[in-house]
Amino acid sequence: MNCYIEIQSRKMVKPSAPTPDNLRRLKLSLFDQMDIGAYVPIVFNYLPNSTSSYDHDDKLEKSLSETLTKFYPFAGRFRKGIDPFSIDCNDEGIEYVRTKVNADDLAQYLRGQAHNDIESSLIDLLPVMHRLPSSPLFGVQVNVFNNGGVTIGIQILHMVSDAFTLVKFVNEWAHTTLTGTMPLDNPGFGQLPWLFPARALPFPLPDFNTTTAPNYKNVTKRFLFDALAIENLRNTIKANDMMMKQPSRVVVVMSLIWKVLTHISSAKNNGNSRDSSLVFVVNLRGKLSCTAPSLEHVVGNCVIPATANKEGDEARRKDDELNDFVKLVRNTIRDTCEAIGKAESVDDISSLAFNNLTKCIEKILHGDEMDFYSCSSWCGFPWYEADFGWGKPFWVSSVSFGHHGVTNLMDTKDGDGIQVTICLKENDMIEFERDPHILSSTSKLAFHSLG
CATH class of the missing domain: 3.30.559.10 (Chloramphenicol acetyltransferase-like domain)
Structure with missing residues (x-):
């Protein structure tokens, strides 16, 4: 199936309220430090239905901004050259991309690609993230198909989130979009670094961001x-x-x-x-x-x-x-x-x-x-x-x-x-x-x- 993906907008989405001064610096925990320094990619695919379809990009972006006030480290940056074991929670924002996919049907698109390399197709539905000191830690790409189907592609740096944390964020974002209200609980990012502070490791961790191509496919x-x-x-x-x-x-x-x-x-x-x-x-x-x-x-x-x-x-x-x-x-x-x-x-x-x-x-x-x-x-x-x-x-x-x-x-x-x-x-x-x-x-x- 021939199609192309048109980027309609690209911006930084910031928390809707500034992060308090006492939370502006988040130390890494030992567990954060031990995780691979790569972005974790995942896609959520939604079919259009008879009662609702994608028609509220502003609402989606607004609820994302509100959810980031609770998950404020995602909108920060690493303090490279200053402190390699902490995040500057400076509200610089996350990468937010909206695209239009020139394909009539999401399910048909995925089935058609299943006979080829499905990974290359899914990668196109993800935000492009680069592992640099100034890079965002989190990225979202909202892909809208001609018939109203939607794929939300997410990439998050593993060092700031495991699967438990990522699914909690996505579900809170979805809940806020659907209901207009945020859950009341506070995630509490500071507990693990306080109990299990990072330490200098005597060996380098594997680099999963290497750009050197292997000598095999x-x-x-x-x-x-x-x-x-x-x-x-x-x-x-x-x-x-x-x-x-x-x-x-x-x-x-x-x-x-x-x-x-x-x-x-x-x-x-x-x-x-x-x-x-x-x-x-x-x-x-x-x-x-x-x-x-x-x-x-x-x-x-x-x-x-x-x-x-x-x-x-x-x-x-x-x-x-x-x-x-x-x-x-x-x-x-x-x-x-x-x-x-x-x-x-x-x-x-x-x-x-x-x-x-x-x-x-x-x-x-x-x-x-x-x-x-x-x-x-x-x-x-x-x-x-x-x-x-x-x-x-x-x-x-x-x-x-x-x-x-x-x-x-x-x-x-x-x-x-x-x-x-x-x-x-x-x-x-x-x-x-x-x-x-x-x-x-x-x-x-x-x-x-x-x-």
Whole structure:
């Protein structure tokens, strides 16, 4: 389908009220500091309906400005050259772009692009963000289709927000647009930096903003695990003393992907398996017993990395079952949660986070000798509750970072299935799609199935 996207306006949207002087400087927390220095992209897609359509850009912008008064760090800038561990909450604003998409129908546009590289199409629906000291930390692009369908593309710097914080912001913005009133609660950005201050790290973090092209082509595709496929996978997990109950949906899907990737690696190495690691994050909210006040609803980054490790074998094991990978992932989550629960002070939590990050970096630095994969789960968050007045979104999706071995999991709209976005080297993607476990458990994402 031939179409073009016309930028109709581009501006900085500032908080509707100035940030108080006592909040003008926000220190980073240790968890902020540990997160990748990249922008996190996500798109919310809305179909036109018979009762409402997109016709209120001023209202959308006004409510965004009002919501920013509560999420004021998003409108600030990093204090590069002054203090690398703080944000100047100076109300400079966020990038706000409005476009007109020359396509008659949003769903038809997405279905048509699904046969090609869907990532390139979604990237066009996102604001262009550059990681510079003076750059905005947050960007929004509102894309309006000819028939009134709308896609809201968002990019936010990971160092100021995790998934919990981002979905809270979007839902509050939507609520304010729909009702004209803001929720009364105060997000409270200062709690985590006060309890877990940033510290100088003895090693550089991976740069996900590098402009150097790899010497191979990366491909991103989506796969849908519906509820039945996930249940069938869970039923294949053999009961044993280590596993008294079935693993969660997320653990099963994450483990299966890791299993398939290790087998692809083994096949490329003449049947010899390399050491392999899978890194993911564990949410600290609701798990800490050593802090007051409670951090159950705190905003910012409140997660720590955890790494599951599998030693390579001289030859690929024939009995290398999904159980093995599920146990490794579950044991890593269990051990991490137990360590969090046993922590007697915030210093214990800081040490745990720092040690886990160190182990993760060590694995990355040995990338030529072993396989390293990462998987983030955004499951369980209310992404599909964001109603700006056009109804709830018919499809919400992350957009790939474009780096090999990076996977994202999100709930499908019904909450029972899982949508997987995975980026791999082109040849690895071919093998991934051919794997019998992937063929039998997934479908290539069909947009009509998401409504």
